[in-house]
Amino acid sequence: MKGKPLWALGCMSGTSLDGVDAALIRTDGIRVLEQGPAxxxxxxxxxxxxxRAVLGRWPGPGLEAAAEVVARAHAEVIARFDTPDVVGFHGQTLAHAPRAEGTHQLGDGAALARAVGCPVVWDFRSVDVSLGGEGAPLAPIYHWAVAQGAGLTRPACFLNLGGVGNVTYVDPEAGPEALVAFDTGPANAPIDDLVRIRTGARFDEGGALAQAGQVAQPVLDRLLSDPYFLRPAPKSLDRDAFDWLAGAVADLETADAVATLTAASAASVAAGLALLPGAVDQVILCGGGRKNTTLKQFIERFSSCRVAPVETLGFDGDMIEAQAFAYMAVRVLNGLPTSFPGTTGVSTPVGGGVTSAPGG
Incomplete structure (x- = not known):
């Protein structure tokens, strides 16, 4: 397979716990040659x-039911495709503490390879962490490929709004070694959790609740006083790194609580944009949060940047991360790096990932 364009299927289940995205691309690990179905x-x-019951847990007993959920969901989604040349399997992140215990993505790529009958590349983050990196974010190398494929000529910022927010600074005229990336702060996770508890809905559709509420400025002030927002890149966060936010808005009316958490997400993004190495022509939105109109408006207000969805570049914003792990799977097969000093803080460019063949 090495060096040849391959049809790679990427599978991503993020910290928002919504489900599994799967996207097929044809790539040689450098260029995105074709986008397939998703x-x-x-x-x-x-x-x-x-x-949810095992969030924050490290490998050990008591994870069997959750592991079965991950295995079943991924096998089912992969079965919807003709057998790809390779699968990039992220797994479900349960805990992430790169400066302590490490990082834990639930899922057995070797068992998945046997179940689906094709090679699976998985455990993308562990090698990076073992070599001193943050293990996140990993999508920046794909953002670079997207910028190349879209013909961008000026520096841009890719902003992924999942459970946690992360940014990638891309200079299209420079190589991937010039990438800078980091987690900005809480994004959808605290909003989704509160909306689910208060209303039973899965998320604030379109940002309607936030639009109707008033922002509690003291909560934003407390958030932005955290030293994390002054730390230089690269840096990364666990899903519940700012779990005190739930208590801080507990006494607010629902619309006001959602508005405050939405503004908090946007304010953390604006703080992150201020740390980028240079001015950007535009902020390109990826992930589910790009559909939250109120969140987008807050980001534009707090950062004074032009914000546009990644669809304007011809890519599906719901599937960028799934495509990224398809792309990285082929890079791993080709011995190409997937993370860099500027994206995770690893000491040298490194290709993370374990490759499992169907036969073991």
Missing amino acids: TYRPYTETEREAL
Whole structure:
């Protein structure tokens, strides 16, 4: 397979716990030659509860039910495609503490390879962490490929709004070694958690609740006083790094609480944009949060940057991260780096990932 364009299927289940995205691309690990079909397999509420029950857990007993959820959901979504040349399998992040215990993505790529009958590249983050990196974010190398494929000529910022927000600074005229990336702060996770508890809905659709509420400025002031927002890149966060936010808005009316958490996400993004190595022509939105109109408006207000969805570049914003792990799977097969000093803080460019063949 090495050096040849391959049809790679990437699977991503993020910290928002919504489900599994799967996207097929044809790539040689450098260029995105073709975008194929994509699909989404939502977790059921029972499956989400099984995953929520083990958030923050490290490898050990008691994870069997959650591991079965991850295995079943991924096998089902992969079965919707003709057998790809390779699968990039991220797994479900349960805990991330790169300066302490490490990083833990639930999922057995070797078992998945046997189940689906094709090679699986997985465990993308562990090698980076073992070599001193943050292990996140990993999508920046794909953002560089997207910028190349879209013909961008000026520096741009890719902003992924998942459970946690992360940014990638891309200079299209420089190589991937010039990438700078880091987690900005909380994004959808605290909003989704509060909306689910208060209303039973999965998220604030379109930002309607936030639009109707008033922002509690003291909560934003407390958030931005955290030393994290002054730390230089690269840096990364666990899903619940700012879990005190839930208590800080507990006494607010629902619309005001959602508005405050939405503004908090936008304010952390604006703080992150101020740390970029240079001015950017535009902020390109990826991930589910790009559909939250109120969040987008807050980002534009706090950062004074032009913000546009990644669809303007011809890519599917719901599937960018899934495509990224398809792309990285081929890079791993070709011995190419997937993370860099400027993206994770690793000491040298490194290609993370374990490759498992169907036969073991």
